[in-house]
Each structure stands twice: as structure tokens, then as C-alpha cells.
Amino acid sequence: MKKIVVTGGSGKAGRAVVRDLVEHGYDVLNVDIAPPRESLSPFLKIDLTQYGQAVEALSGADAVVHLAAIPAPDLLSHETTFDINTSSTFNVFSAAVLLRLQRVVWASSETTLGLPFDDPVPHYAPIDEDHPLLPQSTYALSKVVGEEMARHFNRWSGIPFVGLRFSNIMEPQDYERFASYQSDPKIRKWNLWAYVDARDVAQSCRLGLEAAVQGAEAFIIASADSLMERPNADLMAEVFPGVPLREGTGDFDSLLSTRKAQRMLGYQPGRWWRKA
Numbered sequence: 001m002k003k004i005v006v007t008g009g010s011g012k013a014g015r016a017v018v019r020d021l022v023e024h025g026y027d028v029l030n031v032d033i034a035p036p037r038e039s040l041s042p043f044l045k046i047d048l049t050q051y052g053q054a055v056e057a058l059s060g061a062d063a064v065v066h067l068a069a070i071p072a073p074d075l076l077s078h079e080t081t082f083d084i085n086t087s088s089t090f091n092v093f094s095a096a097v098l099l100r101l102q103r104v105v106w107a108s109s110e111t112t113l114g115l116p117f118d119d120p121v122p123h124y125a126p127i128d129e130d131h132p133l134l135p136q137s138t139y140a141l142s143k144v145v146g147e148e149m150a151r152h153f154n155r156w157s158g159i160p161f162v163g164l165r166f167s168n169i170m171e172p173q174d175y176e177r178f179a180s181y182q183s184d185p186k187i188r189k190w191n192l193w194a195y196v197d198a199r200d201v202a203q204s205c206r207l208g209l210e211a212a213v214q215g216a217e218a219f220i221i222a223s224a225d226s227l228m229e230r231p232n233a234d235l236m237a238e239v240f241p242g243v244p245l246r247e248g249t250g251d252f253d254s255l256l257s258t259r260k261a262q263r264m265l266g267y268q269p270g271r272w273w274r275k276a
Contacts, residue, residue, distance in 0.1 A: 001062035001102050001209055003027045007048060007092060008068030010036040012169055013107065013201045017065055020202035031057045032068060048088035054095040061099070065205050066092045066106035070139065073111070078138035085142035086149075093149055097157045105208035108147055108163040108218055110256060111140035116190035117240075124244045125192060125236060126257040129218060147218055154216040161215075162208035162265075167196040167222040167256055175273040178227050185228065189239045192255035193226040200269045207265040217264065222256040224269040 004021055008014045009030030018040045021028045028041040036043055046057045048068055058064055068088055070081045089106065096104045113127055114120065114134035123131055135141040143165075150161035168191055181188045204221045228235060231251035236243060249255075252274075261267035 003029075003060060003062045004209065005029045005031055005058050005061040005064045007031045007046075007057070007064065007066045007088075008107075009041070009043075010034045011067065011071065012171065012198060013166065014067050015040070016198035016202040017067065017205045020199070020206055021065075024206060029057075029061070048091055049084060051091045051094065054088075054091035055098060058092070058095045058099055058101065061101060063101050063103040063105070063209055064092060064096055065209070066104065068092075069107060069142075073137040073139040082138045082142045085139070086145050089142075089146045090149060093153045093161075097153050097159060100157075101159060103160050103162065103209055104150070104153075105162045105164065105205055106146065106150070108165045109140060109143040110165050110167045110191055110194065110220065110222070111135065111137060112143050112147070112165060113220075113256075115140065117192070121240055122192065122243050124246060125232075125240070125255045126246060126249060126253065127192065127220070127255065128257040129220060129260050147216075150216040160213050161217070162211075162213055163216070163218040164201075164204050164208060165218055165220045166201055167191060167194045167220070169198050169201055170195050170273070171198050172276060175276045178273055181227060182229050185230065185235050185239050188227060189235075193228045193235065194222045194254050194256040195227050195273070196222045196269070197272075200267075204261065204265065204267050207267055211265045213264060219261040219265060219267070220256050220258055221261055221267070222254045222258055222269070223272055224254055224258070225252045225272045225274060226254055227273060228252075
């Protein structure tokens, strides 16, 4: 697979993914409604809520990395967020099956797991892919629907679908904000103090294209560490008393487990804020 379409290639995750794939020798087309900040690859302005345009965008590609979406809750109305995210994902998946692409890698979300963990609280920590899906926003619901669509289209076509549940994506300049989170652990409790570097997002997308994965799988993609200076046991005892912290969890290990991604994709998160 050398010809890759990246939808949403002009966004925060998309920029990193396009750059990484180009650096690794892939022929990349960035498909987005907005032009990129810098020209890293050919660009095509496309509205993926229109099925015909989705087919046009994916024609001639070997695989697609589908990142295009309303990227977070409460940016637009609930109805608009759900409509855009589900319709664009349905169209990309449908076009991939019609055109017999070899693989679909796509952006799901950590929010499917129950963020912001107000009610209910996490069942345990670190959270892994066995944790029940508990969407608490229309955005999260759109991602859960996307995961079911991936299973549906995989059953129809046999094409592997790799869903990546990205944590809160950070670029290097974002690490300056981490100091402001340290005084109150409740500021960032909403995703168990997790994050992921955009370069590790790019790594996971490339590995999603390359790994020997079949079916429709979902993977948590986070950094290896938390963004807090306090140990996990202290944070959990104060903010989530009664939620079990699994034995063997390191003081600063991410509480969104990436063990499945490490085992099946070869994912190795390497850009941690403590190194910055």
C-alpha cells in the first residue's frame, strides 16, 4: 500500500500524519475542506458529507486514513456534530468498500470510554479495550456509531478496519500548559490525566496501515505517561476513591492502557512531556 488518502489532513492530527507518511515514502493525498498550513503533499478540497465526493477522493488509493470530523464536543450543535461525523464516516467507509481499498484506518476517540467520568466513574484503571463503551456526549456517540459501522462494513467486505481511540492530542508547544494542571487534579480528571503526542498519533496511523490486523479492531492510543507530577495512586484515591487501580501500574503510567496497540500494532509511544 503506497497511495494513501488522508482525510482531514490539514488538522492537528492530520498534519502530523501526512508528514510522517511522506517521510516514510508513501504517496499521500490530503483531503480536507480547508487547505493545509504548509504544502506537504497534494491537496484536494472535498466535502465528505457528499458521497460522490468521497468516492472521487478515494479513487485510485490503496488505503485511507480517515481523520476528518468535528474534532470535539460542543464546537457545534449536537445535531450538526452527529450528522457530520456519522455521514462523513459512512461515506468514506462506503467508498472504501466500493473501490476495494486494502485497508481503512480511522479516528475513533477516547470519549467512547465514558469521558468525562462524572457519572458513571471508570470501572477500573488503567482503562483498556475491555472497558464498556459509555458515550456521554453526542460527539462520543458519533464515534461509537463509527465503530459499529466499521464492524458492519468489515463483515460485508473483509477489508480490515483499524479504529484508533486517540487521547487528547498535543503538539510540543502544548506542554507549556501542563504546569497549570498540577495544583488541582480535578482539572484534568476527565480523561484520567491522559494525552497523546501528535507524532505518536502519526506513528499509530502508519502502523495501522502496516500491521497484520484483520477484522474491525479498536485501539486506545495514548502516551506512555500521565500529564501529572503526582503518582497515580494518590490521584485515584483523591478523585476516584473506590475505583480499583490495577496492580503493577507505575506511578506515572498512563491510565489509558496502550497494551493492545503495542501488542497488535507494534505501537511504542515515545514523545513524553517529561522529556520536552
